[in-house]
Amino acid sequence: MDFYKKLSNRGTVLVAPLMGLPGIQLTKTTIKENLENAEIQFQTIKKLKGKFNPDIVFPLMDLSVEAEALGLKIKKPDNESFTVEEHPIKNISDLKQLSIPDPKSTRLAVFLETVKKMSREFTDIPSVAYTIGPYSLAGLLSGTENTAMNTVMQPEFLHETLKFVTELINVYGKALIEAGAEGICILEPAGSLLSPQMFEEFSGNYIKQLKQSWKLPVFLHICGNTTNIIPKMLETACDGLSLDSAVDIINMKQNIPENILIFGNINPVATIAYGSREDVEREATALIEGMRHGKNYVLSSGCDIPADAKLDNIQAMFDIAEKYKMGE
Amino acid sequence: MEILKKISENLQTGNAPKVGELVNKALQQGVSPKDILEGGLIDGMNTIGVKFKNNEVYVPEVLIAARAMHAGMDVLKPILSDSGVEPLGKVIIGTVKGDLHDIGKNLVKMMMEGAGFEVIDLGVDVAADKFVEAVKESKTDILAMSALLTTTMPYMRTVIEAIEKAGLRGQVKIMVGGAPITDNFAKEINADGYAPDAASAAEKCKELLKVS
Ligand code: B1M
Numbered sequence: 322m323d324f325y326k327k328l329s330n331r332g333t334v335l336v337a338p339l340m341g342l343p344g345i346q347l348t349k350t351t352i353k354e355n356l357e358n359a360e361i362q363f364q365t366i367k368k369l370k371g372k373f374n375p376d377i378v379f380p381l382m383d384l385s386v387e388a389e390a391l392g393l394k395i396k397k398p399d400n401e402s403f404t405v406e407e408h409p410i411k412n413i414s415d416l417k418q419l420s421i422p423d424p425k426s427t428r429l430a431v432f433l434e435t436v437k438k439m440s441r442e443f444t445d446i447p448s449v450a451y452t453i454g455p456y457s458l459a460g461l462l463s464g465t466e467n468t469a470m471n472t473v474m475q476p477e478f479l480h481e482t483l484k485f486v487t488e489l490i491n492v493y494g495k496a497l498i499e500a501g502a503e504g505i506c507i508l509e510p511a512g513s514l515l516s517p518q519m520f521e522e523f524s525g526n527y528i529k530q531l532k533q534s535w536k537l538p539v540f541l542h543i544c545g546n547t548t549n550i551i552p553k554m555l556e557t558a559c560d561g562l563s564l565d566s567a568v569d570i571i572n573m574k575q576n577i578p579e580n581i582l583i584f585g586n587i588n589p590v591a592t593i594a595y596g597s598r599e600d601v602e603r604e605a606t607a608l609i610e611g612m613r614h615g616k617n618y619v620l621s622s623g624c625d626i627p628a629d630a631k632l633d634n635i636q637a638m639f640d641i642a643e644k645y646k647m648g649e
Numbered sequence: 650m651e652i653l654k655k656i657s658e659n660l661q662t663g664n665a666p667k668v669g670e671l672v673n674k675a676l677q678q679g680v681s682p683k684d685i686l687e688g689g690l691i692d693g694m695n696t697i698g699v700k701f702k703n704n705e706v707y708v709p710e711v712l713i714a715a716r717a718m719h720a721g722m723d724v725l726k727p728i729l730s731d732s733g734v735e736p737l738g739k740v741i742i743g744t745v746k747g748d749l750h751d752i753g754k755n756l757v758k759m760m761m762e763g764a765g766f767e768v769i770d771l772g773v774d775v776a777a778d779k780f781v782e783a784v785k786e787s788k789t790d791i792l793a794m795s796a797l798l799t800t801t802m803p804y805m806r807t808v809i810e811a812i813e814k815a816g817l818r819g820q821v822k823i824m825v826g827g828a829p830i831t832d833n834f835a836k837e838i839n840a841d842g843y844a845p846d847a848a849s850a851a852e853k854c855k856e857l858l859k860v861s
Contacts, residue, residue, distance in 0.1 A: 401800070404749065465752060466712060466751070466752055466755070469708050469709040469712055469752070470709055470712050470716070472709045473663065473713055474663075474713065514707065514708040514709070514752075515707055515708070515709065516706075516707040516709075516710075519707065519709065545828075549704060590799045590829060591829075594799070595799070627799065627800070
């Protein structure tokens, strides 16, 4: 069934936090086990779904998996997110050494398999997969700082890199769709380092190509303060924006058309992970109240929720939403 | 002075070779190194700092301006020390252990240099004993730490405790910053100062040392 049909059965106050990592508390597994084994990751997500009953499910977030598929060296601690250790692609000839792998022959297969299990088992809600965004992946290949400077100093090289990584992301996305993903959320954390014009040229235009190629609901998540680039994020033609806690979404909603979903944006760290239940209740209430006039709103965290977040704080988001659902 | 204005402008647009060239030219014309630093390089960096704060320029432009400033400083530094222009103070900076984010730290470093401080950069993933050693090694006025992860910010406390244990706390001011850090957190861990952005970090240094 398609994304919107499933959502339309879920009432009006939708809740879908970017929560994957805290699920390891429920399965007593390590982050590493989840990022390397589809069955373990699937059980973690299943436990989360059973406990909270969210309106959309996501896999665990892993911003290193595409870079690993391209052969970069990855650090894999037991209980922290994986990170890219070296950023060796400094020029065109380095870039030419890389090739697009078959996703199934790399660790991308863990996510393909996880998404397959999710979409088979969870028939009531949509399963949305993640991919990294082109500009952030280019940053992992060449170093974030170099890549930022290359927007001005070596734009041709950066565009060559972006064309190449967009092709990898496209191939991976198609494999995710084949595995059963009903939507894809593109994670472009480094997008907020750019001016609106730079964002359009070095990220947005490539994301637009992915959206056109995939032909299913595509959402765009960018960490940090994206207030100034929201118009350019909308130009990607993505079907929804996931906005971090630095954005005043209640104020911004008037600039976002009603057919575009808005995900956001309780502070995942200060409030959800380490705040009190009352903090979460207060922020969730303010958001639901403030966003009410839009049917396009999904109560969520501003960004990925840390692994050690208090589960009762996550529960608080759902409790507040439930209160509003009852009132309707 | 026309040439100082040119240095400042080329720094702001990030033209590193041009900045190096203009600094040399200014020296040949007999402009004092101190005037070149203040009227050219620092002026340019300050303008960029303000524009960054106001969202008129973004991270890429600031990084490129920083590169241009370094090109100018490379020419100027040996002459400055020969001509006896004293830095305002010495800062040791690093991103704390477990944390690899350094873009913000690099900008802070550059604004501090731009403001006239000597800055020693310990890089990223810096352990407490490395900070302690660096402070011991040479007379340091300010120890500056950056953290971008909530999981690494508590490590700042570990560093401060190590500095205390080594008996160095009395001789060095400590300042902290980075996206998740707040003024309250800085007070909680017994730091002397916090700054929300790179331009205010340089100001904070001056404030802590009561110089300007
Ligand atoms: C001493 O006094 C002072 C005073 C002021 C000081 C100061 C010190 N230090 C800084 N300041 C202040 O002045 C600066 C200029 O005004 C400011 O500095 P900032 O550093 O805040 O600002 C910079 C100018 C620009 N901002 C940045 O450079 C950070 C940008 C984002 C996109 C980011 C980047 C680029 C990276 N990342 Co990372 N990354 C994110 C960021 C998300 C976002 N859009 O904000 C953040 C910070 N990362 C995060 C995470 C989780 C991670 N990252 C990781 C890795 C990376 C890259 C390597 C890919 C890259 C870093 C490259 C590099 N060389 O620095 C991993 C950890 C690696 C590690 N062990 O450190 C990883 C775990 C993996 C992941 N999920 O992405 C999140 C942190 C969540 C949290 N609060 O704990 C994050 C908010 C993104 C997210 N939500 O996923 C002020 O804070």
